[in-house]
Amino acid sequence: MATIDGTSIKKLIVACDAGMGSSVMLASTLKKQLAKNGVTVEHSPVASIPSDADLVFSLAGLAERARHTVPDVPVVPFQLFLGDPAVAKIVKAIQNGESFEV
């Protein structure tokens, strides 16, 4: 577990295998939710997550591969594209400038 300052998140990556489908949809939703907070949201295949990311959301089954790609970046697994509780909690923390645990 690590505590992360929500205001320190400037680049958030949504990762899935091909970077073709669900990651695109979640990234576009997060982009709208976090636009006011100055957070850049991009989607990426797990194998090519940029190392300058501050936080990675990854489909649960791919989290280990995401961690392997960027060992120094916190990776948060999610299960549901719509209303995943882990994602919702972190989005709220970033919006409010609060810290959160990963």
Added chain:
Amino acid sequence: MSDETGPALAALLAESSIRLAETASDKEDAIRQVGAALLEADAIDASYIDAMLERERSVSTFVGEGVAIPHGTLAGKDSVKNDALVVLRFPDGVDWDGNDVRVCVGIAARGNGHIALLSQLATVLLDPDRAAALRAATTSDEVYELLKPDPEDE
């Protein structure tokens, strides 16, 4: 197709690729039908269908609100000839690992041309009324109207 449908949307999602009264015996059958529609749209080589099934075995493409978005793996990208989407509606539903799927949006993409459309799909699915409209759509005009990218999106 309605006049205001942009050329980009129609090029990506052909009217012949919108099939709204399909039936499938199970998830694999549904994915194979989505693959067949992508094949007919000249978007993929047949091997992409195996990549779609493989992707589904590792991680489900169910995204909620009765919608799944079957697509291939990163390795399967080489089998994509042209970016295209297809929409198949299964009015009787398909059992998707316990979820009831009514609409499959099949994706074949090498580039980023489909992002605006997927972004719009995300917006539709986050709005329960519009998500219900997509599940109930019986004409291609309705589908185009729902998936028309929001001009505010890039």
